[in-house]
Amino acid sequence: MTHINLEPQGETVAVPVHSRIPVDTGQVLVQARGLQKSFYHRSILKNVDFDMHRGDITVIIGKSGSGKSTLLRAIAGLTDPDAGEISIDGKTVFEGTTRTKDWAEASANVGMIFQTYTLWPHMNVLDNLTLAPRKTRGIAASEAKDRAESALDEVGMKQHILSRPTQLSGGERQRVAIARALMMKPKLLLCDEITSALDPPVAAEVLDVLRRLKEEDGIAVALVTHDMAFASKAADRLVFFHNGEIAVNATPEEAFDNCDNPDLKKFVDAVRF
Numbered sequence: 428m429t430h431i432n433l434e435p436q437g438e439t440v441a442v443p444v445h446s447r448i449p450v451d452t453g454q455v456l457v458q459a460r461g462l463q464k465s466f467y468h469r470s471i472l473k474n475v476d477f478d479m480h481r482g483d484i485t486v487i488i489g490k491s492g493s494g495k496s497t498l499l500r501a502i503a504g505l506t507d508p509d510a511g512e513i514s515i516d517g518k519t520v521f522e523g524t525t526r527t528k529d530w531a532e533a534s535a536n537v538g539m540i541f542q543t544y545t546l547w548p549h550m551n552v553l554d555n556l557t558l559a560p561r562k563t564r565g566i567a568a569s570e571a572k573d574r575a576e577s578a579l580d581e582v583g584m585k586q587h588i589l590s591r592p593t594q595l596s597g598g599e600r601q602r603v604a605i606a607r608a609l610m611m612k613p614k615l616l617l618c619d620e621i622t623s624a625l626d627p628p629v630a631a632e633v634l635d636v637l638r639r640l641k642e643e644d645g646i647a648v649a650l651v652t653h654d655m656a657f658a659s660k661a662a663d664r665l666v667f668f669h670n671g672e673i674a675v676n677a678t679p680e681e682a683f684d685n686c687d688n689p690d691l692k693k694f695v696d697a698v699r700f
């Protein structure tokens with residue numbers, strides 16, 4: 428069995444890559460323990476333990492269908508696991524098979540962004556950003572507008588506040604989608620293949636936005652991607668998903684250079700460039 432360092436910071440402790448992650452009460456923002464999810468009797472998440480730390484970008488890689496999006500959707504509250512526990516910012520939001528009383532409040536800390544932007548084409552950028560906070564979170568129109576301006580400023584898109592999504596490039600749309608996710612001032616962003624449709628230089632600009640958010644605001648980011656070059660540039664931690672399990676959780680250097688996990692090596696060779 429491969430041994431790698433699973434400690435996010437501090438001492439080096441070699442543990443088997445398939446072992447459970449010890450509970451970490453330091454800078455941990457998300458803790459998922461023992462997550463299980465099946466679709467039509469097919470097990471997609473098999474006892475997954477997963478942590479996200481403040482100010483870290485965690486990149487999740489793995490074959491198509493291995494369960495990466497299902498994990499993000501479970502953390503975002505878009506898919507209920509069949510078993511396990513999820514806590515966000517110290518509050519248990521999901522336990523066993525049910526959402527806890529803290530779920531609604533804690534879910535405001537989570538922003539999710541998708542490959543397809545999911546922006547309303549008939550609304551301008553301002554309305555795209557303010558609609559949900561006003562309608563579902565009861566935020567006043569003036570406050571929502573202030574937040575939208577500040578979020579668009581963070582991603583360098585303030586000058587497009589009155590544009591429609593159809594007038595924007597793919598990279599600009601994705602930056603608007605990030606701004607929309609920032610409207611509720613989240614502590615974590617879950618990004619599902621958000622650069623897959625973008626050219627490499629545009630993907631790099633989006634990555635710069637995420638880096639700035641992590642560095643300036645301490646936002647924790649989880650990024651699902653198939654792009655190994657992007658993964659190695661972006662990641663503080665790299666999680667390799669294999670058949671519904673986390674096979675490797677390591678720094679990129681450990682994962683790429685020292686890890687002798689044959690499945691990861693095969694995957695890296697298959698998708699690299």
Ligand SMILES: Nc1ncnc2c1ncn2[C@@H]1O[C@H](COP(=O)(O)OP(=O)(O)OP(=O)(O)O)[C@@H](O)[C@H]1O
Binds near residue numbers: 492493497498
């Ligand atoms: N709502 C659903 N109903 C039925 N099956 C589902 C559902 N959501 C996901 N699945 C199945 O679960 C498996 C894992 O899906 P998931 O999207 O998590 O994989 P992934 O690793 O993100 O894949 P990809 O890289 O292709 O996006 C797939 O076989 C998928 O078809």
